[in-house]
Amino acid sequence: MSDTKTSLDSVVSIVYITPENAVFEEKNHFLTLQLTTTKEDGTSETANYDRVFLHRSFPYDHPEAYISVQDGDKNEIGMIAEIGQFPDSTASLLRGELARKYYSPVITAIHSVKDRYGYAYLHVATDSGEMDITLRDASRSMARVDERRVIITDIDGNRYDIPDITKLDRKSFRRIELYL
Amino acid sequence: MESRQSLTARLASWDKSISEADVLLPIPFHLSEEITTETSPPVDGIAALLKDRFVIYKAGSCTESIPLAEIESFAFRQGIGCVFAECTMKNGEHRLLCRADMHYKDLYAAALKEMSRYAAGEDIRYAYEADVNRFCPKCGRPYRPGSSICDHCAAKKDYLKRLWRLAKPYHKHIYASVLLYFVLAGVNLLPPVINRILVDDYIQAVDKPILWQFTLVILSLFGVNLISRLLSMLRSFTLIDAGNGIAIRLRELVFEKIQLLSVSKVAKRTSGELMNRVSNDTSTVQHFLTHDLGNMIEQIVTLLAVGVILFVYDWKLALLILLPVPIVMYMHRLFWGNTHRRYHRQWSLESKANTILHDIFSGIRVVKAFGTEKREEARFDHAVARVRDTSISNERFWAMLFPWLGFLMGIGEFFLLYYVGDRILDGTMTLGEMSQFSAYVSIIYGPLRWMANIPRTLARTMTSIVKIYDVVDEEEDVSDKKDATDLDIRGNITFENVSFGYDNTTNVLKNIDLTVRPGEMLGIVGKSGVGKSTLINLVMRLYDVDEGTIRIDGVDIRDISQTSLRSQIGVVLQETFLFAGTVYDNIAYAKPSATREEVIMAAKVAGAHPFIMKMPDAYNTKVGEKGYTLSGGERQRIAIARALLHNPRILILDEATASLDTETEKQIQDALQKLIADRTTLAIAHRLSTLRNATRILVLDKGQVAEIGSHEELMKKQGIYYGLVMAQRQMSKMSPKNTEEAE
Numbered sequence: 001m002s003d004t005k006t007s008l009d010s011v012v013s014i015v016y017i018t019p020e021n022a023v024f025e026e027k028n029h030f031l032t033l034q035l036t037t038t039k040e041d042g043t044s045e046t047a048n049y050d051r052v053f054l055h056r057s058f059p060y061d062h063p064e065a066y067i068s069v070q071d072g073d074k075n076e077i078g079m080i081a082e083i084g085q086f087p088d089s090t091a092s093l094l095r096g097e098l099a100r101k102y103y104s105p106v107i108t109a110i111h112s113v114k115d116r117y118g119y120a121y122l123h124v125a126t127d128s129g130e131m132d133i134t135l136r137d138a139s140r141s142m143a144r145v146d147e148r149r150v151i152i153t154d155i156d157g158n159r160y161d162i163p164d165i166t167k168l169d170r171k172s173f174r175r176i177e178l179y180l
Numbered sequence: 181m182e183s184r185q186s187l188t189a190r191l192a193s194w195d196k197s198i199s200e201a202d203v204l205l206p207i208p209f210h211l212s213e214e215i216t217t218e219t220s221p222p223v224d225g226i227a228a229l230l231k232d233r234f235v236i237y238k239a240g241s242c243t244e245s246i247p248l249a250e251i252e253s254f255a256f257r258q259g260i261g262c263v264f265a266e267c268t269m270k271n272g273e274h275r276l277l278c279r280a281d282m283h284y285k286d287l288y289a290a291a292l293k294e295m296s297r298y299a300a301g302e303d304i305r306y307a308y309e310a311d312v313n314r315f316c317p318k319c320g321r322p323y324r325p326g327s328s329i330c331d332h333c334a335a336k337k338d339y340l341k342r343l344w345r346l347a348k349p350y351h352k353h354i355y356a357s358v359l360l361y362f363v364l365a366g367v368n369l370l371p372p373v374i375n376r377i378l379v380d381d382y383i384q385a386v387d388k389p390i391l392w393q394f395t396l397v398i399l400s401l402f403g404v405n406l407i408s409r410l411l412s413m414l415r416s417f418t419l420i421d422a423g424n425g426i427a428i429r430l431r432e433l434v435f436e437k438i439q440l441l442s443v444s445k446v447a448k449r450t451s452g453e454l455m456n457r458v459s460n461d462t463s464t465v466q467h468f469l470t471h472d473l474g475n476m477i478e479q480i481v482t483l484l485a486v487g488v489i490l491f492v493y494d495w496k497l498a499l500l501i502l503l504p505v506p507i508v509m510y511m512h513r514l515f516w517g518n519t520h521r522r523y524h525r526q527w528s529l530e531s532k533a534n535t536i537l538h539d540i541f542s543g544i545r546v547v548k549a550f551g552t553e554k555r556e557e558a559r560f561d562h563a564v565a566r567v568r569d570t571s572i573s574n575e576r577f578w579a580m581l582f583p584w585l586g587f588l589m590g591i592g593e594f595f596l597l598y599y600v601g602d603r604i605l606d607g608t609m610t611l612g613e614m615s616q617f618s619a620y621v622s623i624i625y626g627p628l629r630w631m632a633n634i635p636r637t638l639a640r641t642m643t644s645i646v647k648i649y650d651v652v653d654e655e656e657d658v659s660d661k662k663d664a665t666d667l668d669i670r671g672n673i674t675f676e677n678v679s680f681g682y683d684n685t686t687n688v689l690k691n692i693d694l695t696v697r698p699g700e701m702l703g704i705v706g707k708s709g710v711g712k713s714t715l716i717n718l719v720m721r722l723y724d725v726d727e728g729t730i731r732i733d734g735v736d737i738r739d740i741s742q743t744s745l746r747s748q749i750g751v752v753l754q755e756t757f758l759f760a761g762t763v764y765d766n767i768a769y770a771k772p773s774a775t776r777e778e779v780i781m782a783a784k785v786a787g788a789h790p791f792i793m794k795m796p797d798a799y800n801t802k803v804g805e806k807g808y809t810l811s812g813g814e815r816q817r818i819a820i821a822r823a824l825l826h827n828p829r830i831l832i833l834d835e836a837t838a839s840l841d842t843e844t845e846k847q848i849q850d851a852l853q854k855l856i857a858d859r860t861t862l863a864i865a866h867r868l869s870t871l872r873n874a875t876r877i878l879v880l881d882k883g884q885v886a887e888i889g890s891h892e893e894l895m896k897k898q899g900i901y902y903g904l905v906m907a908q909r910q911m912s913k914m915s916p917k918n919t920e921e922a923e
Contacts, residue, residue, distance in 0.1 A: 029213055029276035051274055059260075072274070096215035103211065103262035103281060116643075127219050157282040159261040178524050 015078035017069055019086050022078075024052075024093055031097050033069065035077065052077065054097050060145045067094070104159040105131065107152070110172040113138075120179070122152075126160065133160065138179040150180065181287065182208055184309065191226050194240045198230065204304055205229040207291050209278035211262060227265065227278045229295050229304075234267070236278060246275070254295040256288050256685060263288045289685040339645050343465075346429055353422035358477060360415040365481040367411060369489070370404045372619035380612030415474065423470030431462045434651050442658035443722040444682070457651050461644035468641040476634065479627035486624045490617075500599055501621050504592045509631075511588060515581060522577060526570045533563040596621060658724050658742070666744040669829040670733050671698035671860035673719060678728035680718060688714045690883045692728070701861040703871030705904060706880035712864045713754070715880070716832050719862065720749055732830075750828030752836035754864075756812075756819040760804030763792055766818055770826040782825040785855060787840075787848045788817035812839035820848065824855065833863040837870055849873060868908055877901060 015037070023034040030051035038044045049071055057066035057079075067080040080086075083094050105126035114121045120138035124131055134155045135141040143151050150162040165173065165180075187206035192198050206228035212220040227236045234251060236244040250269050254277075257264040263285050265277040280288065290308035298304050347354065374397060382394050434457050438446060446454070490498035540547060540556045547556055600617060603609035675694040681687040688711045696702050704712045717723055718730060721737050730737050737745060750770075758766050767782060768774045774782075779799070783789040791814055795801045801808050803818075810818070816839050823831065837845045845867075853873050865871050877894055879887040879901050887899050894901040 026215055028274065029215065030274060031215070092217055093215060095217045099217055100213070100215055100279070101259040101262070103259060103279075128222060154282075156285060157261070174521070178521060180528075 017078040017080050019090070024086075024090050026093060031093070033077070047077075049077065054080075054094065054101065056098070056102070059102065060149060060151075063098070064095075067098070104151070104161045106161045106163065107168075109169060110175045113175045119155075122176075124160070131160075133158075138176075142176060142179045144180060150176075181283070184306070187226055187228070191228055191237060194226075194237055195242060198235075202230045203228050204231060204298065205291055205295060207265065207278070207280075207288060208284070209265075209280045211279045211281060213264070213276050213279045225278060229298060234277070234295075244277075248299065251299050253299055254292040256292045258285070258685065265292055285685065286683075289683075339642070339649055342649065343426075343645060346433070347422070347426045350422035350425050353418045353425075357415050357418040357422070357474065360411055360418065361474065361477045362481055364408065364411045364415060365478060365485055367404060367408045368482065368623070369485055369620075371401060372616040372623075374401045374404065375619065376610075376612035376616040378612070379615055380610045384611055419470050419474050423466050426469055427462050427466030430465060430648060431458055434458050434462065434648055437652050437654065440656055440659075441654060442656065442724075443717070445654060445657060454651075457648060461648050464641055464644040465648070468637065472637050472641070475630070476637075479630055482623060483627040483631075486620050490620060490624070493617075497596070497599060497617070500595045501592050501624070503595065504588065507588065511585065515585070519578075519581075522570075522574045526567065526574055529563070529567045529570055533560065533567050536560050536563050592625070593618070593621065658721060660741050661739060664739060664741040665735070667733065667735055667740045669745075669748045671829050672696070672731075672733045673830070673860060673862075674729075674731040674734075676729045676731065678718065678725050678730060680714060680723065680726050682714075682723075687726070688883050689718070692885055694878065694885060694888070696860055696862070698860055699858050700875045701863060701873060703874035703877040704862060704864045704880065705866070705868065705871070705877060705901065706886075710880045711883045712880055713834055716751075716834060716862055716864065719830070719832065720751065721745060747826075748829040749832060750823035750826045750830070751832045752816065752819045752823045752834065754835040754838070756815040758803050758810070758815055758818060761802070762797075762799065763795075763801050763803055763818060764799040766803060767821045767825055769822055774825055778825060779821075782821040783818075785824055785848075785851045786817045786821035787844055787851070788814070788821050791817070813841070813844065816840060817844075817848070820852075829859050831859055831861045833861065833865075835864055835866065838865070838867065842869065845870065868905055879904075 017033075017035065021036045025032045025034075027050070031054070033049040033052045034046060035049070036044050036046045051072060053070045053072070053074075055068040055070055056063055057068060064083040065081065067083065069077045069080060071077055080094070083091050086094065105128045107124050107126050109125040111123040111125065111130075112121075115138060120135040120141070122133040122135065124133060133152065135152065136155050141153050143153070144165075145151055148164045148166055150165050152160040152162070154160070162168065184206060187208055188200050188203040191203055191206055192200045206226050209225040209227060210222045212223055214220070223238055224240075225236065225238045227234070229248075232248050234244075234246045234248060235242060246267070246269075250271075252268045252270045255266045255268065257266055259279075262279055262281050264279050265288055267275050267277060269275060294304045294306075294308065378397050378401070382397065438454055438458070487498070490501065536559055540560065547553060596618065600609060600614045604611065604614060673694075673696040675692045678689060678692040679687050680689045692715070704715065706712055714723075718725055719737075721730075721742065724738065732740065732745070759769065764776075764779060767779050767788075771778075776799075780789060783792060783799075792798055792801070795808065803810055816836060820833075820836060837848060840848070849870070849872070863871060863874065871877060872891075874891070876888060876890055878885060879894070879899070881900060887894055887897065887901055889897070895905065
């Protein structure tokens with residue numbers, strides 16, 4: 001396996017954005033980045049980005065690892081290997097930016113499910129309050145991303161997260177079990 | 181969704197200095213735009229474009245006010261599960277304005293586009309509102325995508341009326357079968373009566389019965405049975421005729437409609453969904469008409485008739501019989517949910533195991549190549565083990581439940597036995613009467629058990645009917661105008677300030693101005709996703725432009741009848757599709773009247789003739805789904821032959837020769853060159869050598885015309901095209917036997 005790594009290494013490389021080479025700040029509600037890179041000849045160069053966007057590589061199983069940092073045109077500037085590497089203040093800024101971009105209320109209970117003419121109407125409790133959700137084709141709208149986690153996508157494209165289906169109360173679980 | 185008027189009024193009530201007339205375009209928001217890890221409660225916010233500034237209000241107070249003079253443009257950005265409104269200032273700075281959930285996606289995209297127009301000095305158009313407000317005004321639920329019927333509020337009555345009207349040719353059948361049901365129900369009530377007579381008057385008779393009378397009774401029993409069978413046969417025949425006839429009409433109706441719809445409407449639904457509408461939903465209706473409806477009438481008639489007889493005869497006895505019914509129905513309901521859940525779980529696990537199997541078999545080469553057989557085996561074993569466990573648990577559940585259900589159902593008969601036995605001993609009831617009674621009891625229990633299923637059957641059928649009419653009622657967006665003309669195309673194509681997007685969030689093509697002269701070959705190049713295929717889709721009018729006009733020979737293509745337009749355009753697409761049928765059928769697809777000679781000639785020009793003649797069945801070789809497997813290059817050549825046979829005035833080639841080796845490509849090109857002399861050709865290609873014969877080259881970049889001119893002009897310009905040519909030359913140097921793409 002280590003052979004593979006070195007061989008791929010010689011062709012491509014990941015530009016890592018680390019606490020050593022990067023400064024993230026907030027300006028005008030955007031995340032700014034000052035990135036210092038060392039060129040082959042040893043000189044260093046500093047680039048300033050007035051807004052950068054974060055994109056998760058593994059949104060479900062590793063939401064804080066391999067975060068792509070992109071410019072306004074979605075070109076990748078580099079990657080953050082792990083948000084935890086950064087000091088707390090920066091890390092919470094990054095987490096805040098991710099939380100803002102990835103909006104998915106966490107469902108804590110399912111009060112009712114009505115299925116009618118191919119649509120399902122759910123009344124649920126979430127961490128952002130009670131909500132009514134409309135799904136087109138309930139079975140297709142509820143995706144099991146792993147053994148326990150379920151992501152529900154509504155008719156408009158909103159996402160709702162059930163991080164651990166086994167932790168839902170029995171009644172809630174039964175209401176959606178048939179669609180899973 | 182809150183209306184613009186209501187938002188405007190609310191904003192004006194928050195800030196008395198704003199008059200409603202000042203508010204041009206308000207948008208609501210309820211998510212915080214701050215960067216924070218805290219879960220913030222919903223905000224009640226309104227952001228609005230006023231005549232001279234952009235303002236943001238949160239819960240009644242102003243948080244931001246930006247003079248319009250400082251704003252360059254507005255932009256829409258999509259997050260994951262949310263959308264953002266942004267603006268770019270004249271000094272180049274970006275500002276984040278507000279954020280909302282995906283519910284508002286279409287509104288934000290359209291409204292911000294209009295705001296940008298206003299910032300650029302144009303007027304705001306509110307036409308987008310019709311598209312954005314896809315909600316039923318009555319109940320607020322969303323419409324089915326692409327339709328304007330609210331499933332919830334749609335009157336079932338109307339759909340049934342329409343179905344009834346559709347069934348007009350079969351009305352006689354239906355009346356006849358309903359009548360037959362009544363007769364049949366009546367006939368079925370007779371045998372118990374005859375049985376009673378048999379027992380009381382003959383078997384138990386004190387005097388020796390008269391033989392011929394006895395024989396007559398037996399014969400009448402026989403006759404009634406025979407008539408009942410004959411009638412039910414007749415009834416089935418009538419219903420089957422009507423049900424199938426109606427289902428076929430429905431199927432034709434849906435299919436015709438789908439054919440009429442534009443590509444954009446059809447693309448909104450998956451092909452699986454459309455297949456469902458045409459086959460499954462119509463089958464559900466058919467099954468309902470041929471089986472369920474008849475059953476329903478029969479059971480209800482029987483139930484009523486027997487019920488009346490029982491009550492008239494002895495109301496106490498009838499009550500006793502009916503006593504356990506609610507209990508049984510309740511139990512049925514209770515267990516049905518549980519059983520359904522259990523079997524659904526088993527079914528879903530089984531289908532999961534099957535999927536794994538299917539996956540492994542289709543990818544068997546990969547599995548073998550990477551030597552992962554053991555791992556796949558384990559994966560399958562695990563899935564099968566889960567099916568086994570669930571199945572065992574389900575069977576045990578049934579084995580435990582079923583006898584008890586039967587026992588409970590039978591309780592009524594114990595009551596009956598007790599009561600009747602008592603009366604027989606009293607002498608107030610005869611043995612014959614008892615047999616008649618128990619026969620009616622068993623007749624009445626059938627419908628009762630069955631009644632529990634009626635709501636589900638009705639709901640399922642209604643769902644199918646609504647879904648079918650949803651497609652049937654779909655509005656045709658790309659439709660012929662009433663005065664659409666047939667045009668003899670010469671081949672002049674003009675784009676006037678054309679903009680187009682598949683949805684309203686992004687414009688794939690922006691302000692395209694372009695003229696292609698008759699006989700010209702225009703090469704179209706550019707990166708993937710830059711709008712090349714979209715451009716030709718618009719020429720074929722698979723979609724209508726959002727802004728601007730496309731003219732052919734000076735006539736707006738929306739004024740040309742679609743049949744006339746498309747019959748004069750020949751297309752070879754990137755993905756060549758061959759229908760199930762012979763090679764000949766596929767080439768002659770667009771011109772079934774073509775002679776065999778013409779077909780062969782077309783195949784020759786397309787370079788398809790040599791490989792066709794190498795196949796054992798030549799032009800009669802079956803291709804498509806279950807037929808002979810052709811390589812990508814062979815399919816393309818057949819598609820080219822198909823387009824040429826059509827003898828089009830405008831020829832569109834979308835990567836038409838991409839799967840061919842360079843040599844074959846050149847041969848075809850040279851042949852084409854002679855053919856295309858007097859027709860307009862639009863050709864998309866990544867491999868620039870394909871375009872060597874092009875009169876001019878159009879370079880698209882980010883949906884706009886970046887460069888246009890002849891090969892020499894563009895090379896001199898040293899722009900994007902130059903870069904592409906140089907890059908491809910570099911590539912061919914790297915591999916001397918260049919571009920030998922595998923077939």
